[in-house]
Amino acid sequence: MFNDPNRREIIRALALGLTAAGVMDADAAQHVHAATGAEKAKGPYKVKAFQPHEYQTIARLAEIIVPKDDISGSAVDAGAPEFIDTLSSQNERLAGIFHGGLAWLDAEMRQRYGKRFVEASPQQQTRMLDVLVAAEKEEAARRSEELVYRRSNDYRQFSNYTVKRPSPLGPGITFFDWVRKMSVDAFYTSPTGIKDLDYRGNRGMSKYVVPQEAIDWAMKRSPFA
Amino acid sequence: MANPFYDVVVIGSGAGGGTAVHVLTAKGIQCALLEAGPMLDPAKEYKEHKWPHDYDHRGAEEGGKSYFGEGKPFGFFSTTSGGWQLDGEPYTVAPGSQFQWFRSRIIGGRTNHYGRMSFRFADYDFKPYDRDGLGTNWPISYEDISPYYDKAEEFIGVVGSMEGIRSAPDGKFHTPPPAKVHEMLIKKSCDKLGIPCIPNRRAVITKSINGRAACHFCGQCGRGCMTASNYASSQVQVFPAMKTGKLKVYDMAMVREVAVDGNGKVNGVIYVDKRTRKEMRIDCRVCIVAASACESARILLNSKSSAFPNGLANGSGLVGRYLMDTVGFGLSGYVPALEGMPHYDTDGAGGAHLYMPWWLWDKHEKLDFPRGYHIEIGGGYGLPGVGSYHGQARRFGYGAEMKKEIRKGYGAGVGFAGRGEMIPNEHSYMEIDPGVVDQWGIPVARFHFKWTDYEWKQARHMERVFAEIIEGMGGRVTGLSAAQREADGISIPGTIIHEVGTARMGTNAKNSVLNGYGQAHDAKNLFVMDGASFVSNPDKNPTLTINALAWRGCDYLAEEMRKGNV
Incomplete structure (x- = not known):
């Protein structure tokens, strides 16, 4: 954070060092990166934007979307429910998307299985998401067809042309995309996600080197082998 | 109280304005630099080396603004720069055209965020008409600008290799x-x-x-470089120029017009102090406009007087014309x-x-x-x-x-x-919208554009x-x-942020606004030192050429001042 006195001090020291000596060495650069990367200590989280049932549903969705596996934890471990709640508590429009979407999901689940999402079996939960994902793909194909068609000469000549009808699951598709993209973002921007992907950067060094073993790996598998 | 007076007033602190104050103050010339945004404070504003998880919003910004397309244009972590829309400072686009205008309001302008691609124009780029009969030749050649590419590269620092x-x-x-x-x-x-x-x-x-x-x-x-290891005019040119004691920076200064005396000679700059909303004036011997191609053209077109009823230095009618993007x-x-x-x-x-x-x-x-x-x-x-x-x-x-x-x-x-490279065409230009002013009361730009x-x-x-x-x-x-x-x-016009050409240079006052030094044909103590002077827009990103042209223009200007010609 800007207000982290530790970071501020380091930066000031850096700036002074720069003026005086004209050179910041790689150790100093690395020091800043390490210091700014330190994680904040957090107390127990207090939910601000959602009812307990809503929050529970968000957490269950996040857990299904990015589940724990043998490499890393889940989106819940990475703080996705807190992330969604914090931003929703700052933005009514976003909160509205979740309130409405969660209610839609429960209504749809009741219709299909006679239960709300969190009370359904894991198989029923994933079955619901599979239906939404399939509908989303169809919807994407339909929109793409429409875009291309609208730009084409046919469209200019036959304005009565109609493409396929929009999916009746539209609200669910939209909501699922929101909860998915925010869960995915929360996961991959967390220390857990960064480690999962094995991102090696955001640090300073005095010399940039590309490792030979990486070069050999790619070349051997390329058409240039 | 008398207005402050400076030998040279520079409007805009980006690649052109930054180079101008660096070169001129080094020659001992007293300059004022006007910037429509605030001073930049790298230590406070740069987010270099931060992680997304250092923030509860992870970079999505408060309330998840970035999910709604309302976050910073290049992301939360990017340096302070500007945006496609600025509150209270609109622009308009004519029906049937598409154009997006990125404006910076900060010391250093768009050099704070730009991609830093630094490519010299080729020799043939200065004579495009001779090659294919399209567009117009520049009044200068590669040989004219080459020594200034050298100076600019050596000063700002560019990585590269000799390739021939x-x-x-x-x-x-x-x-x-x-x-x-x-x-x-x-x-x-x-x-x-x-x-x-x-x-x-x-x-x-x-x-x-x-x-x-x-x-x-x-x-x-x-994100902005804490160690100034890349070029931004703020850190590399403006801050050092301030240390010479020869430069006074006026930030939050929104220029309304460049003023002329009864003989059509530029004698001052009128601006709105954004902090007080007061109209202020600075007197000068020379004015350099470097507010970005379209902002500079807007200032010239809004600077109307009996000597220049169609806008300052616009005897040719070409101010605002031949707008190009990449x-x-x-x-x-x-x-x-x-x-x-x-x-x-x-x-x-x-x-x-x-x-x-x-x-x-x-x-x-x-x-x-x-x-x-x-x-x-x-x-x-x-x-x-x-x-x-x-x-x-x-x-x-x-x-x-x-x-x-x-x-x-x-x-x-x-x-x-x-x-x-886009070929300049007569359907792509900007003008003053006769019906709209910004919150400072200054008539706004209206864009026309066609690929x-x-x-x-x-x-x-x-x-x-x-x-x-x-x-x-x-x-x-x-x-x-x-x-x-x-x-x-194809990209939406304006979105590559390489807009140039709105006050092009040329061989005479009929076919162009400026001469090869960026000096107005119609007003000898007025210079334009940003992308507005470009006659064509080769596939080389414009910044390095803006640096080099501004440097060349300032060497010429200093010599003309010494001789008493301006």
Whole structure:
């Protein structure tokens, strides 16, 4: 954070060092990166934007979307429910998307299985998401067809042309995309996600080197082998 | 109270204005610099080296603004720069046109965020009409500007290598960083296609100069560099010029007009102090307008007087005309050979380490479009951020399989962006909207813009070439379908942020606004030192040429002042 006195001090020291000596060495650069990367200590989280049932549903969705596996934890471990709640508590429009979407999901689940999402079996939960994902793909194909068609000469000549009808699951598709993209973002921007992907950067060094073993790996598998 | 007086008043603190105050104060000339935004404080504002998880919003900004397209234009972590829309400072676009105008309101302007590609124009770029009968020749040649490219490169610092390619003249370079693995594959693929793929030329230093530290390879140039290891006019030119005691900076100063005396000689600048909303005036001997091409043209067109009823220095009627942007087209690909590679830090010196200059400059008879483009590269293991994996999440649905696929594909994607030359046309220009003023009471710009077949055909050529490069390295094209690209495959005008040409230079007062030094034909003590002076917009990103032209113009101006000619 800007207000982290530790970071501020380091930066000031850096700036002074720069003026005086004209050179910041790689150790100093690395020091800043390490210091700014330190994680904040957090107390127990207090939910601000959602009812307990809503929050529970968000957490269950996040857990299904990015589940724990043998490499890393889940989106819940990475703080996705807190992330969604914090931003929703700052933005009514976003909160509205979740309130409405969660209610839609429960209504749809009741219709299909006679239960709300969190009370359904894991198989029923994933079955619901599979239906939404399939509908989303169809919807994407339909929109793409429409875009291309609208730009084409046919469209200019036959304005009565109609493409396929929009999916009746539209609200669910939209909501699922929101909860998915925010869960995915929360996961991959967390220390857990960064480690999962094995991102090696955001640090300073005095010399940039590309490792030979990486070069050999790619070349051997390329058409240039 | 008398108005403050300076020998030279410079309007705008970007590449042109920054260079002007650096060069002029070094010659001992007293300058004032007017900037429509606030002072920049790198120590407070830069987010270099921060992680997304250092913030509860992870970079999505308060309330998740970035999800609604309302966040900072280049992301939360990017340096303070500006935006496509500024509160209280609108612009309009004429019916039937599309144009987006990026404006910075901060010391350093757009040099704070720009890509730092630093390419010299080629010799032939200055004489385009002689080559294909399109557009207009510049009044200067490569030989005129070459010594100033040297000066600019040596001062701001540019990495690169000596290649001897006519479309991409060599310069004074710092040692470039080595190619990354995906770039090596791209180069191999380009070799097969006869496309040169060479070390990139970016305004980053790899050895310490002028109290600036060498690059430490964190790849975060766009966030603002705490150690000033890249070029931004704020850190590299304006701050040092302030230390000379010869420069006074007026920030939050929104210029309304450049004032002239009864003889049509410029004698001052009138601006609104944004903090007090008061109208203020600074008197001067010389005025340099460098507010960005369209803002400079707007100021000139709004500076009406009995001597200049159509706007200052607009006897030719060409102020605002021949507006150009760069032709942009991008294509991404997936390269299986990169899957599972041992990971390494690909951040590097920021941006790509290689690029492809235009290679068909002597083969135009085989092409269906004039001029050319260069290719910029993307790829590597980027710092995961908000939005990084939305596309893949949609593609793979959700769950363990999605997680596995994102992991597998991490670092296996490559991207190509073409940056091509647009031919100036009479349908692309800006003027003053007669019905709209901004919150400072200043009439706003209205844009007209049209791509022609020249630009569309060039973009289709880019598309074919990028696909060939991707397929040549065993990859496949990803993203939009071929039909979608065909329907939608050229950048929205303005969005490459290379707008130039609105007060072009030329040989006389009828065919141009300025002479080859950026001096107005109609007012000898008025200079324009930004992209407005460009006669054409070659595929080389404009900043380095703005630096060089401003430097050359200031050498000339200082000499004219010494002789008493202005």
